[in-house]
Amino acid sequence: MTQQQLMGLASALDQNMQEEATSATVFSQLITKMYQEPARFAKIAGMEVEKFSKMMKENANEGLLTFLEAMRSRGGFDAMAPLFQEMQLDGTRAGVLSAVASHLDQVREAQDIANKSYELGTSVLNEYNVQNNTVQAGVDKAKKQFMDLTIQLGEKLLPVVKYTITSG
Numbered sequence: 001m002t003q004q005q006l007m008g009l010a011s012a013l014d015q016n017m018q019e020e021a022t023s024a025t026v027f028s029q030l031i032t033k034m035y036q037e038p039a040r041f042a043k044i045a046g047m048e049v050e051k052f053s054k055m056m057k058e059n060a061n062e063g064l065l066t067f068l069e070a071m072r073s074r075g076g077f078d079a080m081a082p083l084f085q086e087m088q089l090d091g092t093r094a095g096v097l098s099a100v101a102s103h104l105d106q107v108r109e110a111q112d113i114a115n116k117s118y119e120l121g122t123s124v125l126n127e128y129n130v131q132n133n134t135v136q137a138g139v140d141k142a143k144k145q146f147m148d149l150t151i152q153l154g155e156k157l158l159p160v161v162k163y164t165i166t167s168g
Contacts (some may be wrong), residue, residue, distance in 0.1 A: 001031075003060040004118050008111030014100040015106055026096045031064060045070040059112070065104060072101040 001009075013023045034041045034056060042052035045067045056063040098109060131137060 001061045001064075003057040005111050007114040008107055008109075009061075009100070011110035012100060013096070013101055015110075016103055018096050018099050027064075030059065031140075034060075034063065034067065039065055059128035065107065068097070068101040069104055072104070084154070106152075145153045 009027070009066075010020075013020075038053040038056060039049045042049045045052060047055075047066070047070075052063065052066075055066065
């Protein structure tokens, strides 16, 4: 999964007031299980095992979202209870999956925003430009130029000083 996809997922979780550490644990366990037991998750997703495995290898994000969509559409949280128990997902942790599955549109929208922002690089560049053009940044640049000039001058004058001391 890309950073943008993870940021979109995290954004949707945050919008639905899910705790970060719990959410991270739930999704790391879920994604790991999806790779370990593709047949089980393909069945829940209503897909052929080969197709689901290929999707997970090529686009884990889409595999995850497809699984969550299938689980939501089937009302699959009751059917998922044994799996949740096996993964040691109690009610709170299972609630994390429910929150995301119920708001997949938020996940996709947040991932789209993150993708567009990464493509444009706007937030990083804008912040850099703001920080790079403040009064303090100007002072810092002037200090750096002065230090560079001091070092250059010292390197050029060192032979002269050595000669003067030796001659003296």
